[in-house]
Amino acid sequence: MLGTGELHISQSKYILDLLRRASLSSSKPVPTPMLSSLKLTSDRSEPYENPTLYRSLVRELQYATLTHPEISFSVNRVSQFMKNPKQHHWTALKRILRYLSGTYHHGLCFQKSTDLRVLVFADADWASDTEDRRSTSGYCIFLGCNPVFWCSRKQTAVSRSSTEAKFRCLADAGAEILWVLKLLQELRISQPIAPTVYCDNLSAVMLSANPILHSRSKHFEVDLHFVQDRVSKGQLHVIHILADSQIADVLTKPLSTTSFEKFKNKLRVVPQPTMSLRGAVENHHALVTEITNS
Known part of the structure; x- marks a missing residue:
């Protein structure tokens, strides 16, 4: 639950819709958006059969970086091959989506x-x-x-x-x-x-x-x-x-899981807090009591 003076911003619905479009809603999540050993090139594999889908998903992922700055590097890398995407570029793009499938409820937490x-x-x-x-x-x-x-x-x-x-x-x-x-x-x-x-x-x-x-x-x-x-x-x-x-x-390179999680937390990308009905009811009673006694 959010504390006093905190604001959590996420794009849960947007990311779930994005995963649905890519047919990856039930995909197995991965801990990082890109393998630390991955080197993307322009001439390593066969061309991807649906470049229009590739370009569309990359554009939508760029919008997702508004609340997921930790994927900025990965999205930047796959966006460099939009002109002629290859099969291994599509594999890298799917990994970003698989990462988001496990962190779609994460977002930026701003503190007063x-x-x-x-x-x-x-x-x-x-x-x-x-x-x-x-x-x-x-x-x-x-x-x-x-x-x-x-x-x-x-x-x-x-x-x-x-x-x-x-x-x-x-x-x-x-x-x-x-x-x-x-x-x-x-x-x-x-x-x-x-x-x-x-x-x-x-x-x-x-x-x-x-x-x-x-x-x-x-x-x-x-x-x-x-x-x-x-x-x-x-x-x-x-x-x-x-x-x-x-x-x-x-923001400059793919990292190991440990380093990625450490810097992701420092960027204040955290899970969406669970709303508490009990806390809401108590706050409502306190407000009513204050109005009544005034």
């Missing part, structure tokens, strides 16, 4: 809080795509303890080092932070301190505070200047975090 700091977790999986060697960026923005924005996408350029890949992700996250701050300003919500970005790459963290351009960073100079400018003006703090505490890891 006086802590309105903007906290960001940013990560990148360097050269993760085996075909074009582009990296995958992932970041999530928290307002206090509640996630308000998350993203998983393939980078537009090939990074020559893990530091460059992480720094491109920092720059993208920084741009989104500016948008969030502007929105909070319009809502008249002041920030007690500058937003904090947590990154698990020590080189990227050191570069963000170092105004001296090194020869190895010239190929991503624009991103470097953008982040360094915000840090030098005190508009952004970039702090190093251990890899096993990096929540954005779930």
Whole structure:
């Protein structure tokens, strides 16, 4: 049951309808939306016989990420093969649906809080795509303890080092932070301190505070200047975090069951609470008593 000041948002009916359309309503659930060892490519198996269904289900899964941020990476991967889906792409898509069949009642839990700091977790999986060697960026923005924005996408350029890949992700996250701050300003919500970005790459963290351009960073100079400018003006703090505490890891790569569950919980994706009729009746009696005595 939800406590005072908590709100749970889920898409149970939408996901059940989606499973019905895919004829997977009675499928056996799986613990993760994607195998940690899976490598999707464009030319590994026979073409899937119903590409229209594939594209339709992927589009609907993109909408499901509104309450299931933990599947963002998996949906992003299968969406990259919508033009010419193969049989093993369909298998990967079915696994996401099988995962949702066991977690359709899960959703985001928002908690009332006086802590309105903007906290960001940013990560990148360097050269993760085996075909074009582009990296995958992932970041999530928290307002206090509640996630308000998350993203998983393939980078537009090939990074020559893990530091460059992480720094491109920092720059993208920084741009989104500016948008969030502007929105909070319009809502008249002041920030007690500058937003904090947590990154698990020590080189990227050191570069963000170092105004001296090194020869190895010239190929991503624009991103470097953008982040360094915000840090030098005190508009952004970039702090190093251990890899096993990096929540954005779930947005950049398929994880083992243990790691996936840990980061999923930190994203505040939890089962829908059971409604208690007894509690509702007690609250009704208390309200009646209060009105009567007033």
